[in-house]
Amino acid sequence: MLKPAVVIDNGSSFTRAGFAGQKKPKFVLRTTSLHPCSASTTGEAQQHHSTAESMAGLTTAPRSCPLKQGIIEDWDSMENLWSHLFFCGLRAPPEEQAVLMADSPSCPTTNREKAAEVLFEHFGVPALHVANTGFLSLCAYGRVTGLAVEAGAGVSHITPVCLGQSQRGGMYRLGVAGAFLSGYLHSLLMDSANEPAALTALKRKTVTQMKKQCCYVSTDYEGDLQNRGFHHPARFHAPGGHCITLHKERFCCPEPLFQPELLHQSSPGLHYLAWQSLQKVPEHTKGAMVGNIVLSGGSSMFPGFPERMCLELNTLLQDTGCQVQVLASPERGTAAWAGGSIAASLTSFQQAWMAKGEYEEHGAEYVHRVFQ
CATH class of the missing domain: 3.90.640.10 (ATPase, substrate binding domain, subdomain 4)
Structure with a gap:
């Protein structure tokens, strides 16, 4: 790609966008609908000084978030938000740059098809890649094999990844975030x-x-x-x-x-879901998974969270002889975006793009052949 790709991570609370190769997103705003108005910069934008200038002339709408628990429910509002990201936040005409889009591990497959349709047809992007946040979180730590433990704003996930391939049979979702x-x-x-x-x-x-x-x-x-x-x-x-x-x-x-029953949920806690996930990966990869457990998401930022996760997993795995290693970057709150920035800037990644011509020839369903 001639220009650095645009990297977008749509979160239940905040959406982050920037360019491949950068360490931090250039633009951060709440994942809400935006509408034109006569007001100047909003107070919300002032909390993120990098967004303040581009928020001038717009305001957040008093409506519910178009994305709930990692799944896009209001596509019109999401398209409005992406338009604001491209033209106001990044000032990057979408028809000139490839886009790497992060999506939730629990997103239905139809979400990827719809995202491809919107980005190729409405925005005219030349190329697209969609990757789940678990894989991208591992990329942020320089790993291609490991277990991603994501605790975000709207939902939490466990995603095992082996040599860059997400093991869908071992993915788990927790409705506590x-x-x-x-x-x-x-x-x-x-x-x-x-x-x-x-x-x-x-x-x-x-x-x-x-x-x-x-x-x-x-x-x-x-x-x-x-x-x-x-x-x-x-x-x-x-x-x-x-x-x-x-x-x-x-x-x-x-x-x-760790105890979802406190919120009257019947699911096991994140540590137990991580243990269950490890039981479903091939035996020859289990050691590498246990030694590369990476934390991601804003709700993993609590002091004591890495230590508790390590303690609980060591207890559950004490009879296996596996050595648990929990990796907790100080920047783990934005690990998914950072991983996308790293991946999209690699020379080896350039063959992973789905070109606009491929979309026009094969249709939106082609995303399932191109993206793992």
């Missing part, structure tokens, strides 16, 4: 000793900020719950002048990632 944890934290605080008036006025964005700043994963949840001496308080100054104190809520908030 950041948005659910924010709601859980608010409910925990409502049962706490804090002033009710201060809690009822909290906006969801404020609760999310509190979660990120104050919460952590315990390596001994039951023990810490019983021992009040481990309830180290943290104080959060909310807008409006209220001061909210968190005690056990700090480590109770992320616990549903």
